[in-house]
Amino acid sequence: KNGHWISEDEFSLLQTNLSEAQETLEAIRSGAVDAVVVSGPHGNQIYSLTGAEQPYRVYVERMQEGAATISPDGVILYSNRRFAEMVNKPLEQVISSQVSNFLDAASCKKIYSVIQNQDEVVKHETILQPANKPYMPVNLTASHLPLQDQNVLCLVVTDLSAQKQNEELRMAKEVAEKANKAKDSFL
Numbered sequence: 001k002n003g004h005w006i007s008e009d010e011f012s013l014l015q016t017n018l019s020e021a022q023e024t025l026e027a028i029r030s031g032a033v034d035a036v037v038v039s040g041p042h043g044n045q046i047y048s049l050t051g052a053e054q055p056y057r058v059y060v061e062r063m064q065e066g067a068a069t070i071s072p073d074g075v076i077l078y079s080n081r082r083f084a085e086m087v088n089k090p091l092e093q094v095i096s097s098q099v100s101n102f103l104d105a106a107s108c109k110k111i112y113s114v115i116q117n118q119d120e121v122v123k124h125e126t127i128l129q130p131a132n133k134p135y136m137p138v139n140l141t142a143s144h145l146p147l148q149d150q151n152v153l154c155l156v157v158t159d160l161s162a163q164k165q166n167e168e169l170r171m172a173k174e175v176a177e178k179a180n181k182a183k184d185s186f187l
Contacts, residue, residue: 072112103129111153
């Protein structure tokens, strides 16, 4: 209905470009590519896909905490799989979404303070708002991530569900014990 007609040559060029992009992505996934050169307004920049930072990348992907890199305007630039699981969304939908989709306004304000004061580290207990799941109690740690030309923050999210559940069980046990003692002393 609102389509745009292109010539066969333009269509062929689009197919070729798409095929090249798919081949490049497959080469990156398989480990056949060591670095990527990205052209930008400040010239070419080389991003290494292996090297000294590789163990850290693997560590971040495998750690039990959620991790995200967030721009000053709240866009999630990077997320590990654990963070995507915590918010109950596919990784592709988490990256480039707003962190405010998953945190309340007070928590966002608290973690954004790191952007203004780059030496500050903010630790904050709050709740994560996963899609189609109950809220999850979490501890957030936000700090400035020192990159060459970007002002971003690093967010580490620790799930406190098990800890909170254990606290509730302990409190319920204490209440039951007190009730039992009260019953014994009454009898």
